[in-house]
Amino acid sequence: MSTQQKAPLIAFLAANVISICGTRLSAIAIPWFVLMTTGSPFKTGLVALAEMLPLVLCKAAGGPLIDRLGAKRISVTADAASMFVVALIPLLHSLDLLSFPGLLVVVAIAGALRGPGDAAKGTLVPDIATAAKVPLERVTGLESTTERLAGLIAFGLAGALIALVGEVNALWIDAASFGLCALLIKRWIPTLHNHKQDDAEEGTYRQQLHEGWTFLRSDRLLLSLVIMIAITNLFDMAWSAVMLPVWIRDNGFGPPEISLVLVSFSVMATLFAALASAIGDKLPRMLVFTAAFLICGAPRFVVMAFDSPLWTLVVVAATAGVGAGFINPVLGALFIERIPRPLLGRVNSLGDAMAWIGVPLGGVVAGAMIATIGMTPALLASGAIYFLATMSPLAFGRNENWGGRQPRRRRSDPQETTDHQVAAASPQ
Numbered sequence: 001m002s003t004q005q006k007a008p009l010i011a012f013l014a015a016n017v018i019s020i021c022g023t024r025l026s027a028i029a030i031p032w033f034v035l036m037t038t039g040s041p042f043k044t045g046l047v048a049l050a051e052m053l054p055l056v057l058c059k060a061a062g063g064p065l066i067d068r069l070g071a072k073r074i075s076v077t078a079d080a081a082s083m084f085v086v087a088l089i090p091l092l093h094s095l096d097l098l099s100f101p102g103l104l105v106v107v108a109i110a111g112a113l114r115g116p117g118d119a120a121k122g123t124l125v126p127d128i129a130t131a132a133k134v135p136l137e138r139v140t141g142l143e144s145t146t147e148r149l150a151g152l153i154a155f156g157l158a159g160a161l162i163a164l165v166g167e168v169n170a171l172w173i174d175a176a177s178f179g180l181c182a183l184l185i186k187r188w189i190p191t192l193h194n195h196k197q198d199d200a201e202e203g204t205y206r207q208q209l210h211e212g213w214t215f216l217r218s219d220r221l222l223l224s225l226v227i228m229i230a231i232t233n234l235f236d237m238a239w240s241a242v243m244l245p246v247w248i249r250d251n252g253f254g255p256p257e258i259s260l261v262l263v264s265f266s267v268m269a270t271l272f273a274a275l276a277s278a279i280g281d282k283l284p285r286m287l288v289f290t291a292a293f294l295i296c297g298a299p300r301f302v303v304m305a306f307d308s309p310l311w312t313l314v315v316v317a318a319t320a321g322v323g324a325g326f327i328n329p330v331l332g333a334l335f336i337e338r339i340p341r342p343l344l345g346r347v348n349s350l351g352d353a354m355a356w357i358g359v360p361l362g363g364v365v366a367g368a369m370i371a372t373i374g375m376t377p378a379l380l381a382s383g384a385i386y387f388l389a390t391m392s393p394l395a396f397g398r399n400e401n402w403g404g405r406q407p408r409r410r411r412s413d414p415q416e417t418t419d420h421q422v423a424a425a426s427p428q
Helices: 003-038 041-061 063-069 071-094 100-123 125-132 136-165 171-188 205-218 220-250 255-282 285-296 298-305 310-338 341-355 359-373 375-390 392-396 420-424
Strands: none
Touching (some): 003 041, 003 100, 003 171, 003 220, 003 255, 041 063, 041 100, 063 100, 071 100, 125 136, 205 341, 220 255, 220 359, 220 375, 255 310, 285 310, 359 375
């Protein structure tokens, strides 16, 4: 691969690391700030709701816009705007103007911008694979690896940064990360597919949105996976945003111990996502996907429910990272292979939004469960639901084609033999 071919892939991966790293820093800083200043798990969950609900709604509604204007343009615009919005939090805090309702408003706007911005980045993957002349699963695997790496870097530094400069000041780093991400994508990411500008030819925005839903609804495998991931994402958010901080606080620890748990997870997830990018095309997708979720899901809740020592939670979190490393490479390539390129923006956005629909409720659900039934029953109930959701691919996907070197051809794909064939021909 020449240097010119490498440039888009390297820029995309660098932008992914920078953007996610900043976001993960704020994911620790803001919940911990709210928990320490209010002492309320419910308010901590409310902040997560304020960010994630607009994110999910705007991600779902933004798909046709990505298909019309192009993923690159939407990504750059959303990141540039996010830089200014996120910077408002430390700015208003320094001026003593940041009330709790004001924080909710700013976080909600940031979430609304992140929705289409994140979806647009995922839609760039086929163009990057084509420009770099690499298999599709290589890009999705490396994308997942850099996401895990960003989490590792962010979670590793978060505790020290919060202790050094305070929770809100760490958000200046988050704001800067969005600006740098916009610059990298603007300069280095190619635009290989033209997007029609004639709305009459393409149909109305509402018709395009409905077309994406019709395709997703008709694909039994993709729809069942989206529903499963929506459930597991809800409880992942419940665990990370509320249950883990509360458990850490109740056991006499603080932000450094939160970082320790999350870093142990991220180290292993990063290493095994890299492994998945190298050997993903040789693995049975359904088996790997189900086993990965079994490892990374319910055990985290169970070990906390039995009030195990901190080192036990760290070991279980590291083991969970092994499974988590394989999930996104398989899932990303599966979606891109099964969705025709002209519909990728709207279907991918809808799928992402549905998968994230439980995320805004995760923190609120966790806070309500802890308040009503107590910490231990809440953890055990969450682990049980997570396990049942994890087993759903065996029930709904056993007879479906999970793809690979020869993914299934669909009669509903309008351009199956044109530009979509580039993605479909790449082994997974």
